[in-house]
Amino acid sequence: MPELTWQRTPLLTIGFFIAKEVRHLIRNITNLLPVLAVIFVSNSAWLPYAVGGGYLAFIIISAILNHHFFLYALADDAVHLRTGVFGKKSLTLKYERIQQAEIDQSWYFRPFGLVILRVDSAGSAGKEVEIPGLSIDAAQQLRQRMLSHAHSNHHEPEAGEIELKSEASPETEVVFSLKEIIRAGIMDNKIFVLLAVLIYPLSQTDVLEETVVPWLEANIAFLEESLWLNVALIVAALIVLFVLAIGVTLVRYYNLHFSILNKRYQAKAGLFTIRTVSFRYQKLQRVQLRQNLRGRLLKRFSLRVSQLQPSAHAQQQTGNASFILPVLTQSLVSNLCQWLQLPRHTNLNWQRIHFIALLSPSFWIALVAPSALAAAYFNDVPLTWSLLGAVSLWLMLQSYAIARWRNYGFTFDNGWLAIKRGVFGRKENWYPLYKVQQIDVYQSPWLRLLGYADILVHTAAGAEVIKYQPAQLAKQLQQDWTGQIGRNHQRWL
Amino acid sequence: MAIAWKPVEPSYKTYLQLIVLIDMLILAAIGIGIYVFVPTTSWLPNPLWFGIPWAALTLFFGLFWSARRFQFTAYARTAEAMYLRRGALWRLTRAVPLNRIQHVEVRQGFIERTLGLAHLTLYTAGSGGADLSIPGLKLNDAEQMKASLVNTIADEPTEDDDHA
Numbered sequence: 139m140p141e142l143t144w145q146r147t148p149l150l151t152i153g154f155f156i157a158k159e160v161r162h163l164i165r166n167i168t169n170l171l172p173v174l175a176v177i178f179v180s181n182s183a184w185l186p187y188a189v190g191g192g193y194l195a196f197i198i199i200s201a202i203l204n205h206h207f208f209l210y211a212l213a214d215d216a217v218h219l220r221t222g223v224f225g226k227k228s229l230t231l232k233y234e235r236i237q238q239a240e241i242d243q244s245w246y247f248r249p250f251g252l253v254i255l256r257v258d259s260a261g262s263a264g265k266e267v268e269i270p271g272l273s274i275d276a277a278q279q280l281r282q283r284m285l286s287h288a289h290s291n292h293h294e295p296e297a298g299e300i301e302l303k304s305e306a307s308p309e310t311e312v313v314f315s316l317k318e319i320i321r322a323g324i325m326d327n328k329i330f331v332l333l334a335v336l337i338y339p340l341s342q343t344d345v346l347e348e349t350v351v352p353w354l355e356a357n358i359a360f361l362e363e364s365l366w367l368n369v370a371l372i373v374a375a376l377i378v379l380f381v382l383a384i385g386v387t388l389v390r391y392y393n394l395h396f397s398i399l400n401k402r403y404q405a406k407a408g409l410f411t412i413r414t415v416s417f418r419y420q421k422l423q424r425v426q427l428r429q430n431l432r433g434r435l436l437k438r439f440s441l442r443v444s445q446l447q448p449s450a451h452a453q454q455q456t457g458n459a460s461f462i463l464p465v466l467t468q469s470l471v472s473n474l475c476q477w478l479q480l481p482r483h484t485n486l487n488w489q490r491i492h493f494i495a496l497l498s499p500s501f502w503i504a505l506v507a508p509s510a511l512a513a514a515y516f517n518d519v520p521l522t523w524s525l526l527g528a529v530s531l532w533l534m535l536q537s538y539a540i541a542r543w544r545n546y547g548f549t550f551d552n553g554w555l556a557i558k559r560g561v562f563g564r565k566e567n568w569y570p571l572y573k574v575q576q577i578d579v580y581q582s583p584w585l586r587l588l589g590y591a592d593i594l595v596h597t598a599a600g601a602e603v604i605k606y607q608p609a610q611l612a613k614q615l616q617q618d619w620t621g622q623i624g625r626n627h628q629r630w631l
Numbered sequence: 632m633a634i635a636w637k638p639v640e641p642s643y644k645t646y647l648q649l650i651v652l653i654d655m656l657i658l659a660a661i662g663i664g665i666y667v668f669v670p671t672t673s674w675l676p677n678p679l680w681f682g683i684p685w686a687a688l689t690l691f692f693g694l695f696w697s698a699r700r701f702q703f704t705a706y707a708r709t710a711e712a713m714y715l716r717r718g719a720l721w722r723l724t725r726a727v728p729l730n731r732i733q734h735v736e737v738r739q740g741f742i743e744r745t746l747g748l749a750h751l752t753l754y755t756a757g758s759g760g761a762d763l764s765i766p767g768l769k770l771n772d773a774e775q776m777k778a779s780l781v782n783t784i785a786d787e788p789t790e791d792d793d794h795a
Contacts, residue, residue: 574731575727575756576726576762577725578723578724580721580723580724581721581722583720596762598756613724616724617634620727623711623728623730624709624710624711624729626730627787630731
């Protein structure tokens with residue numbers, strides 16, 4: 139084995155380590171709750187500053203130390219890492235085992251032409267490795283080397299070069315215009331996130347009560363005279379927030395490029411931090427097509443492709459790890475379906491579930507109405523009004539349940555299992571059936587009495603339930619599908 | 632084509648009964664503890680109010696439930712998949728295709744060891760916990776099944792997806 143040349147990342151990357159510490163702090167904020175409680179209870183003037191300052195010093199020192207002890211070495215077939223200040227960690231990541239390698243151009247590195255290389259390996263532990271502060275060229279070369287290894291699977295040195303050459307010209311490329319991204323912002327509006335972010339600090343300090351409210355009272359007293367003016371003001375504020383929230387989407391998806399190259403699907407976007415997310419067709423476990431109410435009005439869809447997620451990470455990182463195209467026109471959707479080989483056409487045989495599935499939700503809804511009636515009546519609401527209210531509540535809930543049942547459908551076409559649902563927004567999940575991990579048939583005593591069963595399909599990207607199938611059919615489907623999967627020897631991971 | 636279900640060992644029923652007994656004894660110990668150690672028990676109802684349902688539950692689980700569960704629990708191996716059915720009132724039939732198995736485990740708990748039982752657990756990708764766990768096997772049988780499964784998985788032909 140040739141001697142490894144250990145390298146340290148550039149000094150600038152201390153910023154990266156600081157950012158990592160801060161992220162770590164935010165993720166583990168609950169651990170600090172006792173300290174925060176002490177600060178609030180003690181009521182001392184200097185304690186918050188001492189804790190804050192101490193923490194700042196801790197972050198900076200640990201970032202410097204972490205930077206100092208972060209060593210990496212690139213061999214022909216693997217990346218070696220040595221990290222850790224006190225507990226040393228030594229990690230070897232074979233290129234063959236690498237699932238994903240992405241280049242992040244963080245905003246704080248972009249002016250210096252540096253990037254972060256993010257590497258994911260297979261395996262249940264879901265080891266993620268980040269090497270900060272590589273130059274763009276070096277990172278790109280390294281990434282190509284890793285991916286070509288993973289792609290060609292076994293030692294074929296030429297394969298890497300071929301891919302390197304073809305890097306310049308993807309087979310398919312779609313560029314999303316600013317207009318489309320703004321549409322994406324309208325569809326997937328982060329207004330509530332923004333609201334929470336803005337309101338939380340405001341509620342913690344007295345700025346609102348001490349400064350803003352008196353100022354408002356002094357200067358725009360005429361507001362109090364008109365209710366409508368107040369309403370208008372609130373609406374205007376919400377609109378401003380809505381527009382700002384579009385900005386959040388814009389920052390993330392600005393200049394979105396989608397490209398396909400050698401069965402590798404890639405999306406690259408960002409205003410400040412340019413992020414690349416990609417997946418190989420082989421690794422696809424689920425395609426999710428979504429359209430919320432705004433999306434339906436704008437006639438746009440959003441698409442999310444999931445890969446295998448180690449379950450421990452799945453909850454935390456879904457946002458980062460899955461591949462999202464936030465805004466797609468109808469024609470682009472059909473193109474994408476073609477590229478992804480989804481058999482999504484207009485005359486799909488969508489199957490509904492038996493209407494007996496409505497029985498149990500209807501039962502609970504029917505219970506809600508009398509209890510609402512009773513609650514209203516005993517709170518001195520006139521009988522007619524409480525009756526009307528209860529009936530309309532029941533009607534609303536019941537029709538929602540029926541609409542939900544009517545809009546639910548599943549289909550099995552060309553080796554894909556698709557499930558659609560949604561009353562106001564629409565959601566379609568597509569799973570390649572041969573990648574399914576296990577299939578359950580479940581019967582509660584109630585279902586057994588009726589002669590029905592639920593089918594649970596567990597895939598590597600989550601589970602899906604098909605309710606109320608006739609018991610015999612469910613068992614038959616389970617056997618058929620299991621047999622098909624068992625006889626399919628395509629690679630699924 | 633019907634699945635050829637194989638029942639599990641009869642001592643699995645004893646195992647279930649022992650588990651029920653232990654759980655119910657723990658409950659009883661908590662109940663007795665409350666009556667003995669709480670200083671004023673006047674606000675508590677007569678111990679019989681808890682004792683009789685406790686006895687009924689113990690009898691229900693020990694006789695009816697464990698018998699039903701034992702009766703329904705079975706496994707089957709076909710050329711493509713491993714099947715397991717379990718449950719007494721809420722019933723689940725699970726199928727795991729052999730070529731999706733990630734790893735296989737044989738485990739023996741303390742009570743299982745005294746009864747000479749073991750369980751075989753198959754894991755697949757994506758879900759967190761154990762995926763298919765066949766209880767109530769003789770240790771030898773479990774080891775044998777594990778060996779044959781591992782062999783099958785290792786011999787699995789894989790074909791590259793690229794041309795598809």
